[in-house]
Amino acid sequence: MIAHAVVFYIFSFIAIVSAIMVTTSRNTVHSVFFLILDFISISCLFIMIGAEFLGMIMLIVYVGAVAVLFLFVVMMLNVAQQKNEWFVASDSSSHIPIGLLVSLVIFSELLIVVGGWKYKAELQDSININLNLNLTNTQSLGNVIYTDYVHLFQLSGMVLLVAMIGAIVLTFRKRSGLKTQSYLRQISRERNEGVELIDVETKKGVKIDA
Amino acid sequence: MPEYASILFSEVLKILMLLVPVLVSVAMIVWLDRRVWAFVQKRRGPNVVGPFGLLQSLADALKYIFKEIIIPASSNKVIFILAPIITMTLALISWAVIPFSEDFVLADINVGILYLFAVSSLGVYGIIMGGWASNSKYPFLGAIRSAAQMVSYEVSIGIIIINVLLCVGSLNLSDIVKAQENVWYIIPLFPMFVIFFISALAETNRPPFDLPEAEAELVAGYQTEYSGMMYAMFWLGEYANILLMCALGSILFLGGWLSPINIFPFNVIPSPIWLILKILLLFILFALVKAIVPRYRYDQLMRLGWKVFLPLSLTWVVLTAGYLMYFDLLPGN
The missing domain is CATH 1.20.120.1200 (NADH-ubiquinone/plastoquinone oxidoreductase chain 6, subunit NuoJ)
Known part of the structure; x- marks a missing residue:
């Protein structure tokens, strides 16, 4: 112990x-x-x-x-440039009111949570819960998530999916003029498109990229 | 207090009995890797120090120990020194949950496979820290490449593990092995085994996915600024990780410590031997791949991870789950 x-x-x-x-x-x-x-x-x-x-x-x-x-x-x-912008004393004072506001909100939220926990009598007593000790906690978590809360679980999955797609859409841009490899074009290329036989006349040569 | 001391002593003894063979086999496996590589290319490989060159790794280790450790002046010293230590530690602590036989396992925890997955996902930090703290361009590029690569391939490894877990119904590694008594999962899940093998190559930065090192373009990637013992630690950690991936592959797909068929000449061979043989088989495959495959380009690597392996393994999860559900084979009911 x-x-x-x-x-x-x-x-x-x-x-x-x-x-x-x-x-x-x-x-x-x-x-x-x-x-x-x-x-x-x-x-x-x-x-x-x-x-x-x-x-x-x-x-x-x-x-x-x-x-x-x-x-x-x-x-x-x-980082070096950022340090100059953020940590210079005269500049950083403008961040103080917003910082104070945010920390005040978080502090009052903590106060409410802890206070509510102390005074709410009906809140479930964690010592007296009826636990099945034969189950591992992975199993018991699964038993709850996939039965009682399956809709909430799927809903949070959807929220994550939407966030993911949103992030991709926001950052995706197609730039022109990039040399990219297209597997489809590579595979579907035939011999007559890529190779050409030319009779080269002596002392005349040939222009390839005509 | 005395019983605490005796418990502590016996646990430390057990850990040493596991770690010392692992470290020795890491040294031996480096020799094996170089030999296989040499044989494929019709060279001799290391064959001078000791019989068949077996002591070559020891000679190398001795050389590394006596070399000077150089810490670049402009580096971030604490993180620079921490990086190889973290790589090495993470490579070794994962061996705690590997079951060598039914009762020969250091820590038989309920979430063994998650533990292995978590530790291998931490492995990227050693490389990022080393690359960043070196304060030099090549190591940094190597570290960024490697981080992106490891995060991408972990996703497909995770989903392949889910495939196996669906068939087992437990996260415990011993249970995973026991569930394969009738048929090894390499037979029903063969495509997943292939994807797992390739992802394991990428996860351990082995050729053809060794872009973080890519000696031709990045000198040696994140290891460029390291020397002496610290370089050796990176190197040992890397090979310990490769061995671990081979062990994970043999536990998930090749039936771990189980013998191939449960009849007389096979089942008298002790189970740890079977696991070691399977690890060696997978490792020789790793070494062969290194010798015969050219290096991937970076965009091809990313495409393979995200556009090929991820959809394939996700589809296979749906198929496996559907099959088990339809034929009422789901474990745990």
């Missing part, structure tokens, strides 16, 4: 410290690396409470895919 607590505190400490470092480190790439560390320690916490499926999915989706794309974007930015 003690070992469990020690490991729990280690992971939570790493999670909190790296969350603070995400916002305070000057180098944007370092911020993303701390974000990844944060994700990893959170998924370790998930695994510690026995939610191994959620922990692994968190690793695969957030660390394996989302954070890689973050890193991609951040590495492409010109």
